[in-house]
Amino acid sequence: CLENTDPRMRGRGIQLLSQVLLQCYSLLQEKEVLHLVLFYENRLQDHHLVIPSVLQGLRALSMCEVLSPGLAVSVLKAIFQEVHVQSLLQLDRHTVYSIIINFMGSREEELKGLGADFTFGFIQMMDGEKDPRNLLVAFQIVRDLIAKNYTLGPFVEELFEVTSCYFPIDFTPPPNDPHGIQREDLILSLRAVLASTPQFAEFLLPLLIEKMDSDLQSAKLDSLQTLTACCAIYGQKELQEFLPSLWSSLRREVFQTASEKVEAECLAALHALSACLSRSVLSSDTEDLLDSFLSSILQDCRHHLCEPDMKLVWPSAKLLQAAAGASLRAYYRVTRIVLPLLLEQYTKHPQSSQRRTILEMLLGFLELQQKWGLVEEDESTLLSLRASVCSVVFSALTDPSVQLQLIGIRALTVLGSLQGFLSHSDLELVADHLIRLTLHEDSQSSEAAMEAAASLAPIYPKVFSGHMVPRLEEELQSVSSSEREEESSHDHCSLRQRCLQALAAVSTHTSIVKETVPVLLQHLRKLQKGSEAGTIQGMVSVCQSLHRVALQCQQDDDGCWYYHQTVVPCLLAMAVQAAMQESAHPLLGKALIEEEVLTAMVPVISAATTHLSPELAAQSVSHVVPLFLDGEVSFLPQNSFPCSFQPFEDGDCFDTQRRLVALLMAFVCSLPCKVAIPQQERLLRELLALSCSCNCPFTATTAAKCFAGLVNKHPAGQQLDEILQLAVNRMEPSLAEGPRRMQALTLLLWVTKALVLRYHPLSSHLTDKLLGLLSDVELGPVAADGFSLLMADSPDVLHKGCHADVRIMFRQRFFTTNVPKLVQGFHGAGPDVKANYLKGLSHVLNHLPKPVLVTELPTLLSLLLEALSCSDCVVQLSTLSCLQPLLLEAPQIMSLHVDTLVTKFLSLTSSPTMAVRIAALRCAHALTSLPATVLLPYKARVIRALAKPLDDKKRLVRKEAVAARGEW
C-alpha cells in the first residue's frame, strides 16, 4: 500500500502508519525511530496529497525521547526545504508548528546548532499565516526563540516584520466559534512577542507612535499598553531617540481625549517611561535622560497649573503626577518645581473653587510622597516647604466652602500619615480642627473629619486620647446638662449624635478604646437615670457607637478581651437592673429595655463575642448562661438587685425579664464553634418552651432565633435528634390549631433555616411543612414571606460572621429541591391562595445568584409572566426585579415573549405603588437591550405609552420614565 501508484492509496497507508505511531511513539526503539525518520523525510518529496499524513507521522516521531542526535535538525531542514507551509491547510500548518514546538522543548541545544538558519526557516514558514489558532502557536514559537536566546543573526528586522504586521490585532471571533479564541488572547500573545526584546525597539517604537494617532480607540489602547510593556525591559538607550515624539503623542492624547480609558493608559505609559528612565544605569559620559524628559513635561504642563478654571489644568496635573510617581528621583525633580508653584497659586487665587482645584492637585503630589514615606534628605522639597504646606492646609480647613474643607481634610490625613512631618504643636492644632469640624460644621465635613481622626488616631494615640477624647467627653456632658434649658432639642440631639460617633471613630487603638468605652458606658448610665424625651434614640446612638468600637477592636486580642470584659457585663447589669425595676414598679417605664434599645445592643454583644479566643469565651459563657438559667448575678458589676432574675420562669411579672433573652441570643449565638455551652440541653428546652408559649412576639421570635442559632451549631448526633424531635412535637400541634399558630410558624421558619443552612436531613421535612402552609388561608401569606427569611442573610444570628454552619451552595440546593414543588403547588392551589406560591417563588428567585437564575429561566418564565398579573404588589415588585437582569443577560430567550412583556410592563407603569411604577419603567428600559428587529414593531406604542409616566406625580418615577423613553 505504501508503494501503491495511486497517491490516494499511498496517502491512506501513511495515514494508518502515522495514526499507529501517534498511539505508540513512546514504545519505539532508537533504531526504529531512525528508520522511520528517514522514511518520512523521504516521503516529504511525495505527492501533495500524501503530505498531511507524513507530517502527522513526523509529529509523532518528534515526541520520541529516543530520537538520535542530529535527527531533529535533519527533519527540520527537510521540512524547510521540501514543504511550502503556507499552501497547506490550517490543520496541517498547525502540525508543522507543533513539530517545531516539540523539538524546541526537547532538542534546544541541537536546534541552536543550526544558528540563524533555524530562525530564517521559521520566518519563511510563518510568513503569511492568517488563522488565529495557528498564530497563537506561531507567536509562542517566536517568544521562545527570543526568550531562550536562539541566534537571530541578521534576521531581527525580518522576525519583527513577520510578527508586527499583525499589529494592532483586528480580529472578531465569528459567532458560535467553537475554538473560543478571543481577540484578547491574540493581543496578549502578540504583545508578549513585540515586547520581548530591546532588539525590536528601533522598529517597534515608530510603529507604536504611529498607531497612537489611530482613529480606532482599540488601536490606541493596544499601542499604549504595548509601550508600557516594553518599558519593563527597555533602557534609556532604546528610548532615547524617540522620547520627544512619545511625549508629544501622550500629551496630545491626554489633552484631547474624551475617553477615560485612553487617558488612563496614556498615564500608565508615561509612568512606565519615567520608571524606565529612572532605572537605567548611567555610565559617566551619558546624559541623564530622565532629567531632560521631565524638563520637557514640566515645560509643557506647568503653566496650565496656573489656570485652575481651564480644561487643561487636570490633564496637566495628572501627567505630572504620573511621571513623578515613577521613582523618588522623578518625584523630587517634579516637586521641586511644582510644589512651590502650587503653593504660590493657592495664595494668588482667592476663590474657594479655584483653591479647591489647586489644593486637590497638591493633595495628589502629597499622596505620591506617601508611597516612599518621608525620607529625611536635603532633596525633599516637601520638608523644606513644611510651614507653607501646613498653613495652606489649615486655611482650607477654615474656609466656608465645604468642598474646600473636604480636600483640606484629606490633605491633613496624608500629612499626618507621613511620620515626623507634623510637629507636636501641629498635631494639637490638627486635633482642634478635627474636633471643630466634627461637631460644628456641615455633615459632610463632619463625617470626613471623623474618618480623618480614625485614620490618624492609631499613629498618634496619645494626642487623640489626651486631647480629643476629653474634649468630646466635655461636649457630651454639656449637651446632656443643657438639655433642660429648652434650647432647640433637635440641635442637641445631632450634636450628641456627633460626639458619640466621633468617640467611636477615634477608637482605633487599644489605648484610646480604654478611654472611650468608659465614656460611652457612662453616658448610657446617665441616659438611663434621666427621663427626657429622646432617651431611646440616645441609647440607640450609644449602642451604635459601641458597636463600631467593637468591630475596630476585633483584630486585637488584648483590645477584644478588654472590650468584652468591660462592655458585656455592664450592659447585662444595666438591663437586668432596668427589668427588675419595671417588675417592681410597672409604671416607671424604662427606656433601656425597650425593644428598640435591646435590638441595638444585640450587635454590640455579638461583635464583642465573635472574635474571642475559645478559652476566654469559655470563661465568659460560664457566667452568662447561669445568669439566665439560675439567676446567678454575682459576676455583674453592680450586683445588688431588689429581686431575683428568672427570665425563664412562668408568670406575667417576668415579662420584661424575658425580653433580655435578646442579649442571651446575641452572646450565645456568636460564640466560636469550639466553645462548649454549659447546660446546653436545659437551655435549649427553656428556649423552646419560651418560643412556643410566650405571648409577646418580640420575646417569642428572639427565643426561636436563639434556639435556631444553637441548633445550627450543635454537633450532629442523638442529642441533636432528640431536641429536634422535641421541637417538632411542640410545633406541629400548635401549627394545626389554637391561639399560638403564629409563634409556632415563627419557630418553624427559624429552625428550618438553621437546618437548611447546614444541610441537615430533617430540613426537607420542615420545608415541606412550610410549603403545606402556603395553602392555609390564615398563615399562608406569612409563610410565603418566610421564604425570604430562609434565603436572605440574617443580620444577627445564623450567618458566617457568628460562626454559623452555612454551606455555600445552600440557596441553589434549596432552589433545586423546592422550586418544582412551589410550581406544582401553584397549579394545584385554589384562587385565593395562588398568590402565596408566587410570592414564595419570587423570594427564592430573588436571592438566587444571577448566573444560576439565567440558566433556570426557560422553565420558569411562563410562571413569572403569570406573576406579573398577580395583584399583590410585593409579588409584582419582586417579579419585576427578577426579570430586569434577565432582560439584560438573556435577551434571546426574553425576545420570544416580547409581546407579553411590553404589555405587562406598560400596564404596571400606572400601578398605584410608586416602587412598582419605578421597577416597571426600569424593565421597560431594559427591554431596549433586546435585538432592534424584535423591538421595532413596538417602538411607536411604547414611546406613546411612556409619555404618561413623564407626568407622574413622583419625581423619582419621572426620572426613570425619562431614561426609559430616551433609550427607546
Added chain:
Amino acid sequence: GPGGGAPLENANPLIYRRSGERPVTAQEEDDDLPDAIDDREIFDLIRSINDPEHPLTLEELNVVEQVRVKVNDAESTVAVEFTPTIPHCSMATLIGLSIKVKLIRSLPERFKLDVHITPGTHASEHAVNKQLADKERVAAALENSHLLEVVNQCLSART
C-alpha cells in the same frame, strides 16, 4: 470626538464644576405626596448633554445654568436660555436643537417649550432663536438622518 489629531479651535476652554446628583428627599420617597416639576429637575435633564465639539457637558462649559431655566408646572411652560462659549460659535443651533429634542422626549406633552440664546451672547442670536422656535423647521431638521444622529450623540451617555 476628535480622533485623528486635528487640534480643536478652542482647545483649553474655561470649565465649570458639575453639580452632583440631586439628593433624594424623604418627601420624594413618600408614595402619597406629589413632587412638582421644578427648575432643578429641568436642569438635570439638560445638564449632561454633551457638547458637540468638546468631551465636556453643557454644564461643564457653562452653556446651561440652573438660573437660566424657568419652569411653571401649573401653567405648563418651560423656558431655557443657553449661552454659547464664543459669540461666533457655529454649533449654537445644534446645541439649541439638542436641548429642545431632549426636552421634547422627556417632558409631558402639555408643556410649551421655549429654548433660546441668552440675550447678547451670540452674533446670530435672532436667526438661531427663530429657527429653534419654528416647529416645522425643528421637525424637518429631525427628519434629516445625519442631523438626528449628531443630536443623538450629544444626548447619549458618555462612555
